Amino acid sequence: MTDTPEKIDYSKTLYLPETEFPMRAGLPQKEPEMAAKWKEMGLYKKLRASAAGREKFVLHDGPPYANGNIHIGHALNKVLKDVITRSFQMRGFDSNYVPGWDCHGLPIEWKIEEKYREKGKDKNEVPVNEFRQECREFAQGWIDKQSDEFRRLGIEGDFDNPYTTMAFHSEARIAGELLKIAMSGQLYRGSKPIMWSVVERTALAEAEVEYAEVESDTIWVKFPVVEAITRTHPEKMDRVMTHTSSLNDDLYGASVVIWTTTPWTIPGNRAISYSSKIEYGLYEITEATNDFGPQPGEKLIFAKRLAEDAATKAKVTFKLVRDVTGAELGAITCAHPLADLGYTFAVPMLDGDHVTDDAGTGFVHTAPSHGREDFEAWMANVRPLEALGIDVKIPFPVDDAGFYTEDAPGFGPSAEGGAARVLDDNGKKGDANKRVMDALIKANNLFARGRIKHEYPHSWRSKKPVIFRNTPQWFVYMDKDLADGTTLRTRALNAIDQTRFVPAGGQNRLRAMIEQRPDWVLSRQRAWGVPICVFADAEGNVLQDEAVNARILEAFEKEGADAWFAEGAKERFLGSEHGGEEWQMVSDILDVWFDSGSTHTFTLEDRPDLKWPADVYLEGSDQHRGWFHSSLLESCATRGRAPYNAVVTHGFTMAEDGRKMSKSLGNTVTPQEVMSQSGADILRLWVMNTDYWEDQRLGKTIIQTNIDSYRKIRNTVRWMLGTLAHDHGDEIAYADLPELEKLMLHRLSELDQIVRKGYDEFDFKRIVRALSDFANVELSAFYFDIRKDTLYCDAPSSLKRRSALFVIRKLFDCLVLWFAPMMPFTTEEAWLSRDPKAESVHLEQFPTVPADWSNEAVAEKWKGVRAVRRTVTGALESERKEKRIGSSLEAAPVVHVADAELLKALDGLDFAEICITSDISVVSGEGPAEAFRLDDGTKVAVEPKLAEGTKCARSWKITKDVGSDAEYPDVSARDAQALRELAARG
Structure with a gap:
């Protein structure tokens, strides 16, 4: 009696994908762990060390206010900045991101006053420096909180050593910039009608108001x-x-x-x-x-x-x-x-x-x-x-509290009934x-x-109406000759002409504002900020004494701006050279826009890890009248040029239906909510998919669209990881590669140009669209689909299989590295899954794409190949729909090609493999009238026919050589050879 041969489990002989990289991302759980790991391993310091000696690329961070949790606008802004700095870091630059915070001024002071009012306390009864200390502590608390929230977004930067406008050195430098302006004769005390908040008792800049009906x-x-x-x-x-x-x-x-x-x-x-x-x-x-x-x-x-x-x-x-x-x-x-x-x-x-x-x-x-x-x-x-x-x-008909003065006869303090009032303390008429x-x-x-x-204009903080009133304030001249034939206005306009704007329309917007703006009002009547640290006489003349200035700046450097408000400050700074009766200390503080406009001095100039001017400033389009504006004026007043080479602006995030996000409408989306439910990389992908230069929309449907897009990208990466589990790192000479692999390398050379140009032009949507389409259409639905049979079934020694693995390795490296600035968590997970010994994907550089990968001849030829394949695929789909076949491997169509160029393109190719059929015949001619055709003008007709032969138990192809190898009677000759080689390798 003959023994029955043991049945082979052929699935165990296939090179099927193997990976622990899960299909379900679990981003809300994994991302915090990864962020903590980056912090623990000192990723930021490793980035700086790896970039030492490279050319610097600097994006200077516009400082948010340290007075609340981050919102969706913060997330949009910081993600854009992070993607820019990461992309330049991975392209050979030392791209250091230093986050910053605006700490002075009314938003924070207002919060402390609210606490006082709740406790029945009067701010004016508290020593000024005690009040300022409370403001300082409040700001620091929110800096710490926002730092954590930004890091949760995947933002990488020097969070352990950020810049803040309330740091003693920062306050000294801000004061120094003011004194430079004062010493050059650009500062003057004048009287002009300004926007005044009766509720907040301070002057407001245009950037501090919003309009309401x-x-x-x-x-x-x-x-x-x-x-x-x-x-x-x-x-x-x-x-x-x-x-x-x-x-x-x-x-x-x-x-x-x-x-x-x-x-x-x-x-x-x-x-x-x-x-x-x-x-x-x-x-x-x-x-x-x-x-x-x-x-x-x-x-x-x-x-x-x-x-x-x-x-x-x-x-x-x-x-x-x-x-x-x-x-x-x-x-x-x-x-x-x-x-x-x-x-x-x-x-x-x-x-x-x-x-x-x-x-x-x-x-x-x-x-x-x-x-x-x-x-x-x-x-x-x-x-x-x-x-x-x-x-x-x-x-001066109206005072700071909105009451008429004696300059308004019949309505002032001496009028019957007392002084009339324009607005009360609550902003009511x-x-x-x-x-x-x-x-x-x-x-x-x-x-x-x-x-x-x-x-009508309202304060954007108190949301109450403002009034226009004539008050004594401190100004910077816009049109005074600066002794070199220029004025601050002409300097600023010239600087705008020398600056790159993205989008380009920002240039005209900022130019129009500079052309029309009045003199710059610097003074605010508040307590928390850098003082206008000058001495003036009764006529408003400013004391110009370098020795006095030096004493002021030395004190600010050691003690902060609190030194100006300390007991005995006047005598300390004036010294014995000047009489205290003639010169009086100015009690106003600087507009916070002057603070933020001066950040380039104590970051870009003073930090050796940065440089001046910055390569780029990036903020919302409202900053044409805000930070871009004040930075331009401050720098032009003291240095004669802008502190930036390029200005990039983004729009604002609206609700999904196009309306403004509002708590009362219940249509707000918070970054915390998106990250906890879907993950930071989903939020970042949304940012990358938007036309961020314009206003963009966000809501549940849009988030789901980005989740779907993310899943497709992730699944592509997952399949590559699984396939590369069988890769031994073979290097294949370009000349030995099959044409299909050469086509994929050509596409990488094209994408490399798109990606690099996109990052240079801050056009992230173009990058995401190109890479996503490539992954979904050209890889998953074309290249991978074709090569699965080779990758799973070919013998270990197969040049075609080893070539495919070589190219997939290159595809993986390129896609993961190109996506790394955009989706830092997912790409880190993928990179370490591929090589657990690697430190971080973010310490890598973008791949160098060899020039010989560009092959227009192959690309042109395969346009024809794919055109014929589309017709075959259409015919097979029609057969499946009519249930005449189940799988394309059951088919062996006859393809009629009437176009000589298309016919030539197919010459020498295994077109059955390309069309994923068991067999195929390609003939010249129009084909019968009943043959399948597409309405795309392609001269291709397809006659669907069933494959002849036996189904291979291993590859499932239907061929006539199944059983030709006695040792493996239920598989094709190709598969028998692969099994024999696998058995020999043990």
Whole structure:
């Protein structure tokens, strides 16, 4: 009796993928462990050591405020920065990321004051340096917290030695920058209308306000015409802006009517602006149906385009008496509508380009204490106004608490009922508007009133309205000659022209802001910050003494800016050379934008591991008016150029439906939530997949889309890892590689250019899209699919198999290293899974792609091969759909090719292997009419046929040589040879 041969388990003879790299990522659990490992192993220091001596690439971190948990905007911002620094580090640079924090100013001070209010404490009763210490401790607590949150995101940088604006050295350097500006004559004390927060009792910069819709009182006010300049000062007429002939008597007794949405500014009125480009008319009221105000017979002057609308508001009927010329308007003077309360000065008419007839009356109530354009119009006419005997002094009608002063007769402290108030401590409307309107009605000078909804500036911290008020502040000149033929404005504009902007539109935006901006207001009336550490006399002249400055900076370096507020500071700094009565310490602190604008000095200049200027600054697009802006001005004022070579901006994250994220709408997405549920690499992949230069969206659906994209990438990496478990590291000469492997190497050479250019241009979406499409379409669905049979079944000695392993090794290295800056956790896991002895993927460099991998001839040929393959694949899919075949290995189609070039491309190839069929026939010609064709113009027709032969028990191919080897009767000859070789190897 013959023994039955033992049945072989052929699955154990196949080189199937083997890996412990799981399909399920488990990122929320693995990532914190990996971040902790990086911290423990000192990855940051290893990166610096490995990059020693290389050319530096520096992205300077714009400092977030240290006053709360990070939000999605922080995550977007820091991930972009991390990807940039990592990508340059892995391309041969010393790319050091030093995180920083903005610690001074109102956001933190406001938090401490809130705690005081909760405890019933008064900030002003606490010693200033004690209060400052509480601010310092509060900031440090949030720096520590945010550091942990940024590291959880996978951000790598010098978190053990960051920069902070409250460090003693930083405060000394900020003070030093101010003193440089003061010593060069660019600092001055002036008086201008600025945005003022009554709630916070401080001046605000444009970058510190946001706009919200409010409903305001709106009034039309009559200014009686009382005088003609030509009659009282004919010899001075040529010094006024316009010239005129004789003034007709019918303008006497008429009134110029202005319109304003801020009735409380009427006490600050000093002029009326008009435009000589607008058509005006003199109107007479013929009928009135109002409860107060204008009556029949009154004459009024309006822009002709706006007269009827104003009449409707006042419930009157007009008739046009005659046109009024700009020359006539320039020759008259009006009385103030509240003259009876003490406003007895003349109100001149000023020709101004800012006046339009789009709304209102065509006349602009001009209060230089309460508006930038008003101030500029007034200052532009100071000399001719003085020549006419007009007092040009700008009043201070409103104090820091929003109350009227004695510069507002009838409404100030001595008025009946006390001082009226514009806004109260909670930002609510006070009684100022009502009292002004009541006074105008009493004076018979209120033409009409109403309500209007419009956008109005609010403090972005307190969310309360601001006011515009004239206050003494410290400024930096924008247009003063700096003794070299330049001004701060021209220096800044020239620097903008020398800077690269991504996207390019940022250049025009910043340029427009610099072209239009007024002098830089530096002073803030707060306690927590770097002081404006200068001494000034009563006229505002700044003490310029290098010895005094040296004492100040030495003290700040040792003790911090608290030294300015310490007892005896004045005497300590002035020394014996100057009298304490003549020179007074300035008590204001610096605008925090000056702090952050100075960070380049104590980071880029002072740290040997960085360099000045930075290669790039990257922040949100709002920083054109913020950090980009202040850094540019500070550096141009002290160094004559920008502290950066390139500026990259990102947009803002909106909810999935395009609306602004809001807690009240319940549509906010926090980075903490995404990381705990899906992982930081998912959040980072979302950032990489966005058009971050524009506003982007985030929500559950978008997160899921990125999870799906991530899984495909991960599965591609997983399959490569499993396959490379059987790799012995053979190096195959390029000339010996099959064409398909040469094609894959050619694609790597193309991708290498795309990846490097994408990282250079900060175009991350292009990189992700190219790599993802390559992994999903060209690898998983094409190359890997074709080569699985060879990789799983060929003999160990097979050149084709060893070539495929060689190329997959290169594919793995390239993809994992190229993705490493974007998905640091996943790529680290994959890299260490491939080589457990490696330290970290992040200590590697991007792979060097040999020039000879580029092979356009092979690429062009395989375009044709793949075109024919698509038709075959389509035919097989149709057969599967009709259930005529189950697997493509059951087929042996006949392929008719009528295109000579396509036919030539297939010459010499195992096209059955490429189409994953058991057999295939390629013939020249059109093929029968019933053959399968695609509607893509390809001259290929496919006749589906079934393969003939027996199914191989090992490879599942259907061939006629199954059983040709007696030792292995149920497999093909190829598989029998592989089994024999495997058996010989033991």
